[in-house]
Amino acid sequence: MSSFATKRLVDYLKLISEREGGLEALMPEPGVLENTDSPKVEQARAGLKKILVGNHDLNAGEQDGLEAIVVPGKRPAIDIVEGDFLIMDPLWRHLDADAALHAHIKACIPSIGRIELPGHPTAPYGGTGFVVGKGLLMTNRHVAGIFADGVGETGIRMKPGLRAGVDFRRERDQPAGQVLEVRRVRMVHPYWDMALLEVDGLPDAIKPLKLSLADTTADTKQDVVVIGYPAFDPRNARDVQDSTFGGVYGVKRLQPGWIHGRRETASFGKLVPAAAHDCSTLGGNSGSAVIDPRTGEVLALHFGGRYLTMNYGVPAFELARDGRVVSAGVNFAGTASGGTAPWSGWWDGESAVAAGNGATPPPASPNPAAAASASTGTVRAGGGEVTVEIPLQITVRLGIPAGAAVGAVEALAPDVADQTEKLVEPWHDGEYSNRRGYDPGFLGIAVPMPDARDPGKLAPVNGGGTELRYQNFSLRMHAARRIALVTAANVTAERALKEPERGRDYGRKVLGELTKSDQEKWFPDPRIDPAHQLSDAFFTRDGGMFDKGHIVRRDDVAWGATYDLLKRANGDTFHVTNCSPQVAGFNQSARGEDNWGDLENHVLSQASSERLCVFAGPVLTRADQVFIGVGGPRVKIRVQIPARFWKVIVARVEDGIASYGFVLEQDLTDLPPGEEEFIVPENFSRKMVPLFEIERAAGVVFAPEVREADQYADASGAELAMCAGVTQVSELPGVADHPAA
Template identity: 30%
Template sequence: MRRFQSESIMKDERLVSEIAELLPEMESQLSGLPNGHARHDVSLLAETRDPITAERAVREALSRESRVEAIVQRLGRPTLLVRNDTFELPQAKIWRSRLYPAKSRLDAAIRSVGRLEVTGLSVPYAGTAWMIAPGIAVTNRHVVAELVRPRGGEFVFRASPIGQPLTARLDFKEEYAGVRPFEVRVKRVLYVADQGADAPDLAFIELEAPKGRLLPPPVPLYEGEPQPGQVVAVIGYPAEDPRNSLLDQTRLFGGIYDVKRLAPGEVMGKVDRKVFTHDCTTLGGSSGSVVIDVETGGALGLHFAGEYLDANYAVTVAELRRHLQKLDGTAKRAVRPQSVSLAQTLKPEPEARVSAASLQDRPGFDETFLGTAANLKTPLPELSAALAEVAAVVDADAPGSARHLLKYQHFSIAMHTERKFAIFTASNIDGSLSRMLKRGQDRWSFDPRLDASLQVGNALYAGNDLDRGHLVRRLDPAWGSLEDAKRAEKDTFFFTNATPQHIEFNQHLWLELEDYLLGHADTLDFRACVYTGPVFSEEDPEYRGVQLPRAFWKVAVMVHAETGKLTATAYTVSQADLITDIEFVFGQFKTYQVPIARIEELTGLRFGKLKNADPLAREETVPGAMPLHELRRLEDIRLA
């Protein structure tokens, strides 16, 4: 079967580079392990710094020894622990960018996968099973073969060694360090596929719904055929397997077995209409795992076997459907599997159409909004030379940053031609004249004054967990006359004002910042000027050809009611490690108040005199360090 062996991992330059970067850590983790091939691959990598050469050499050495299941790629195919119905982050940035936009779908599948446990046998569990239809789970024939025997057209549980009938249950938890099970009794085995070389390794079991609790929903079935290179993930319960090398299991599993894991990989190829191969990392205990298409969250197949350093095997979803139809009676009436289509899932919403002529009268951001006196003006941030080279030119005759401005009602935007998102937005907010407009159906548009190829449209946001996040909030510029307010609110729905944000983005403090500052007792006339934008980094993960910003910044400027002077405060929202390494962690976004000088460092923008109005700029700090304050509540903001 080696014709199905995939070397796509070694063709992925980014992943190969990341593997090489992890070598020092891998070497330290393996100190103290026995010599031999258990450490051979790391020594080769350390000597050559060439993952391709080292991997092929170790493959050749090990293939001459034993063939067991089911680690296919020894490097670059992680296995991720599941805790609280979600998976841990992989180290490799490329896997983070592949799994991140599909997180909610993968988490939904995780909740519908359980460990098949048996009372009356010495083994703790027999394998994995997952919900395929209401009240019905699917697993492998070889998983249930030792538990039941046919009798009179049905399957009955065998007797234990002491003569008691075996019983089985499905536990949908069994997570690492988890203490709360979710056990559901197996009512009966409904169907076991026939034995034979051409028969698929599958079986259906019926579950008894627990009192006062609903069963997990079925995993929707993928519509379509598996394709080589298709990104997938296996969810199951790998067990320690003495047939695998100590190195492989130590590196990939860290000595933790028998708990729920998610292992990403790729489809390698099709054997026939019933079976395909994949290279996700599995071990004994993974039998019966679901193979999930990452893009749609649909079940692509049922994992059942593997050959070490060769391929893992799965029953195709088409074959699963065909055998589901063989169920009869009550079970057949309950079988209504859901389906997900890749084409339908990825079909983007149509964009609204707007003419350039309709935007000609937009005034844009007003630098004298807080006062006409020189000390009260709020100039636009200046672009560094590097930013000026990549900023879209809108009006070549305008001076400075103004030549890059797209003007809207009460706000302006400068666009990055390479990243295709805003470099910055600048908006005027009048809280005393604001209009609370009811939100209608969101219809986003390309700005016709800028080529559509320089903007990111709905295609990025189709079929995933990414929201089109407003940079200028929908109601911030919606003030003044009703006509002006409606025009301003509509203007916030241009793609120039959108950046991708994950649905788990913690926006509570971030969204309330402007409201809090405007309503503060020391804010004169409830007016503010707000600048905001994404933080661009070379380390931002790429998805569908677009690098996704992982952090955002904001600068808010007001006039202090007592002093009559400007006060300017700056904020970032990101993961906990933004200030040091801008590391990417699901659901761990934090909001900080930082000096405006820190925003300049992160963005390449220059805020000029506004830095003098920043209360943090006056704080004593360690030389070379900048003050930063995590905001757990709005009252933590320092305005003076």
């Protein structure tokens, strides 16, 4: 068992036992846990004995036993049935036996509901919400982000084809209740992980809860209860969850614990002073009410946490200091101060954010994590949202004579020169000695660029090495396939670097020195052999089948400390080395769900800095199908087109980095051979996968620190996948049958 895992468990056990006299009080007695396998009890006892004498060298069984016995016993999840609850656990029995405490908790239950997502392709529900005003429901910003776009109070739009509702019942072994429709999103807070939803038809019997005006800073080790809808979380041990939740998820639960004052945690690209608690929450608890049983008031809005560490909520006391929240009609337990809050600077950029053309404003106080490597620059944002493009998969069915060589050159009758006369190369800096490329220290902690598993397949760069360095990004080319095998980009959301000189025009045409009628002509990179690059003609003379798609998105890396640096970065993205065939409209969130545009925003919801490192590339296999295209004047070529693309997003969190891996794919195994036919599928499958699976499929290698920070199984990946509508899979089909090219 790793020393880190043991230390985390020991720290958590100390935390939940402080009020009972320490770790000795956790020792399970024989016969007490009648429904628990005796080996687990014995393992837990053996592990605890070691800890008590200072020996933290636990084996896997002892670790599992402690988690399976102690955690469910000390931080249970209690069924809510018919709007009431019964607590038999001796540690929490007083919450039931004390008539006043029971009444306060029970009165809150009807006002807390499950956020439903009717028709959503992957997630039946998104989290929890509770009534806070007339027709007003409070939940998390990251929950609202599942079905709505925008930040602030204006310009928030429901995503095409998605709806949301709330069911205030959803109890264990009980029929579902009526789903009331979310009419619109009233507010998405730019600083706190909070959103307000307007709900139609709220019955008079469902009363708004009162948000507390009490500051939780010093109120430690006091009882609180979380009421919400915990979902199964593959991040955590199944036996612990099944023991705590009885193997039933997505139903209304009462989860007691203690509050632990304030602690800083990551949230939407910054560290926020959250209310800390230790209740046994899971992913579906996002948006749950953290309630003080002494008053029945909401102390905090739960928004996240880390297993065996701590959970976090937006303090109600802080929301009471925000005049916009107060004016929205939120119900407080007294007169809220309102006014101008310390984070008011985040509201200043609301109009630009809502319109999608501005960067998220900086916090009121400097963010040390975001300040790191400030000289290296930033990219575009929209309300904390940063989008990074990756090529959409396409498919080709093409009858090719057996044995025909991929890349074979043949005569093509029409001359393509006349087709490209109106194309103009965007302005670009031809002096490459000043390019620094991707910065591995961009997050203030080392995040090395991935490499190829077989470096011999990479195109060599004049002067040595295989890394092509551009302004704010780098890439490595697959020599035979003539496409970037891996790209690495520095992405951030600092307005000062997105618009370094106010009053200048940062439009795409202006930066490229193009007229309105000019079409962009992509150009080769002189630092590598032309034989390792696809020409602009391949993308221009494709019969309208492809767009010229930026692998590293222009708008993401067009930043700099000066206008000239930004302009240089803009031009660098038009090298054909950064180009890949791409279906028109990809990464336009308004077109629907088959894009990657929201993933970065979801990752930022759990990050402590607005900066990201984004790696992306195609999954190149020997089985990729072939497209006949133009390679130049009177030349046609056969090019294999990748059927999958991958992306890895790395964010800074309070204790290091977190990485998330995704794959966009279409199953091509059932496509019959036949005549030449380009197929644009209606739906693509977005998946979250472990980083080692991307390595295996794509023939790339991530640095150990990036691989070890993978959140797929043991951190924040499960909730992110649910919120982003991404399916988690541990293995990509067909990889073994179709090895990397």
